[in-house]
Structures are given as structure tokens and as C-alpha cells.
Amino acid sequence: MSAFKFSVGPWNVHDGADTYGPPVRQEVEFEEKIKKFAEMGFSAIQFHDDDAVPNLNELTEEEIKEEARKMKALLDKYGLVAEFVAPRLWMDPHTIDGGYMSTSSKDREFAMWRSYRSIDIANELGCDKIVLWLAREGTLCAESKSPVEATNHLIDAINKMLNYDKQIKILIEPKPNEPIDRSICGTMGHVLAVSAATIDPSRVGGLLESAHAVLAGLDPSHEIGFALAMNKLWGVHLNDQNGLKFDQDKSFGVENLRQAFNQIKVLKENDYGRYGEYVGLDVKAMRTTVDHDRYKHLENSLKIVKALEEKVARFDYDYQKKCVEARDYEGLEMYVMELLMGIK
Numbered sequence: 001m002s003a004f005k006f007s008v009g010p011w012n013v014h015d016g017a018d019t020y021g022p023p024v025r026q027e028v029e030f031e032e033k034i035k036k037f038a039e040m041g042f043s044a045i046q047f048h049d050d051d052a053v054p055n056l057n058e059l060t061e062e063e064i065k066e067e068a069r070k071m072k073a074l075l076d077k078y079g080l081v082a083e084f085v086a087p088r089l090w091m092d093p094h095t096i097d098g099g100y101m102s103t104s105s106k107d108r109e110f111a112m113w114r115s116y117r118s119i120d121i122a123n124e125l126g127c128d129k130i131v132l133w134l135a136r137e138g139t140l141c142a143e144s145k146s147p148v149e150a151t152n153h154l155i156d157a158i159n160k161m162l163n164y165d166k167q168i169k170i171l172i173e174p175k176p177n178e179p180i181d182r183s184i185c186g187t188m189g190h191v192l193a194v195s196a197a198t199i200d201p202s203r204v205g206g207l208l209e210s211a212h213a214v215l216a217g218l219d220p221s222h223e224i225g226f227a228l229a230m231n232k233l234w235g236v237h238l239n240d241q242n243g244l245k246f247d248q249d250k251s252f253g254v255e256n257l258r259q260a261f262n263q264i265k266v267l268k269e270n271d272y273g274r275y276g277e278y279v280g281l282d283v284k285a286m287r288t289t290v291d292h293d294r295y296k297h298l299e300n301s302l303k304i305v306k307a308l309e310e311k312v313a314r315f316d317y318d319y320q321k322k323c324v325e326a327r328d329y330e331g332l333e334m335y336v337m338e339l340l341m342g343i344k
């Protein structure tokens, strides 16, 4: 039995197309995906604005709300809820050079329109969280933007969202690069600094993705711990990453089991989820995965989270204390390795 409630995004089951090649699996209907997610034990769905309301640029504000209500009915049918809505600004021709930080005021206005619509959709879906993954917010050409102005544009944009809806919470999902070269808000430290600079820091927090922390050269469990210490960890995207390369979104724990263990350990030690937060997955199937295995990476990730929860439950804190007192970190480290290898 897991202590956690799990969430997943519909993009976690995909056709396998990448920058270098076409689809390798059939796309699956949205309803089929969420039916399967419910069967697998997920209790919430993560949404981009256009996952919930496709083609929303073509619709009026009323039509967008109407479509969102239909989505809510579909979630109800499977006993699921929405965890958050994230404006998918990076896909749009209006925001090729970023949204909130674009040098074009028209593009910045468009980014705000999509953000307000995301808040409307969240309200219709019955959730109070907006996630900002700031995909193209930063520079490709370092001299094209002032990092000072860009940071202030982000703070202004968040302030506008906080003013638009007095209940909404904004979760920034930091990532240091990709697709942008130099991101403006790359780590949890950046997120908390931006939060503090807004008109209502109590409604601005973070969502930590393991792979993004690794890309920043940081240990995800420390990023999680830092945000927990500040009461700002309102979401996680557990996954894994093999070193400094493109964002891989591998199944949780498959590259660095000890690091994965420490993520679950810090979450459990601090009772993550007690305010209703979800353990979200953000994992991709390998391109080689065949159609009927399209959910396997999700099943495997859930299995690994739960197995690591058991390892954490068995962690011998008395032994840890003794090792620390004797400064026997070699012994403590070996104890962790033996626990993970199933020797202890």
C-alpha cells in the first residue's frame, strides 16, 4: 500500500515521434488513456490547457469553459480529478521566442490570454493549480534579451494571474535548459526567489521534476528537500535522467536508484501529500516500445516508487544515528547499498 496519491499526464502515453523520426506507435484516444490510468491506480490527471480543450485558440471564452465542463464530466465518469492545468505556450506560433518574456508585447499579451484561459479551465475542472513549465522563457542568443527585464516580465505575468483569480495557485516547474539555451528560472532556488517577489508569495510555489534537477547538476532529493523546508513543494514529476543530455524523462529510478530512494525518503519523512499533493509521474516510453507495452514505463515507475517506499519504511534510523555519531559514513553508505541490493 502506498501512502501517496498518484497523478499522470496524457502526454506520458505517446506515439514515440521524436526530433529525428516519425511516430512508431498508434496514438490512443484520450478517453481510453484515462480509463487505463484509473485502472492502474492513478487518482488525478495533469493537463495542458489544450489537453483539456483542444484547439482553444479557435474558441471563444464561453466555448472554452463549455468544453472544459465536458472534460470534467469525463473525469467524473472514471472517478478521476484534475491536478493542474499548464498553458502549453511552447507549441504556438505566437510564442516562438517565448511567451511572458518575449520581446514582442503582442506575444506577451497572447501568453497572458492563454494563462487566463488556463485558469478558467482549471476552475471548470475543479482544481486550483496552474503549472508554468517555462519552456521557451530565456535566451537562445544571450544578447537578445536582458535577463533583468525577462525576470521582471515573469514576475509581472504571475502577478496578473494572481490578480485575475484570487484563489489560484501558481506552481513553477523549473528547468535549466531545453528547448531554451539559457533559462531564466532554472532551479527551486530561482522559483522561491520569484515567488517572494510576487504580490502574493503564499500562492506561488514549485513543482520539482527529477530530470530537470539532474540537468541543473543538482540532486533532485535536495531540490525537493529545499522546497519542503520552505513549504513550497506543491507538486513533483518523478522520473530519471542519464547525465547531462536532452531531457529523457526515463522511468523513475532506472538510472540512479540511490538518488530515487532519497527522493522517496525525503518525501515520506516530511509527510508529503498531507495537504492533498500528488506524486506525479512525467515519464516517456522508449522509442522502441511496441504498441501493447505503451503503459509499461508507467507501471514500472509506480512499482519502483512503491518498492522504494517499503525500503524507506525499513530504513534503520537507529543504525543511521550510530553511524553518524561515530562519523562512520562508509558504514552508513554501505548499509544503504545493501538495503537497496536486497542484502539487508
Ligand code: XUL
Pocket: 048, 086, 133, 173, 175, 209, 237, 247, 282
Ligand atoms: C517538460 C516537462 C513538461 C511539463 C508539463 O520538460 O516536464 O512535460 O511537466 O508542461
Ligand code: MN
Pocket: 173, 209, 237, 282
Ligand atoms: Mn514535467
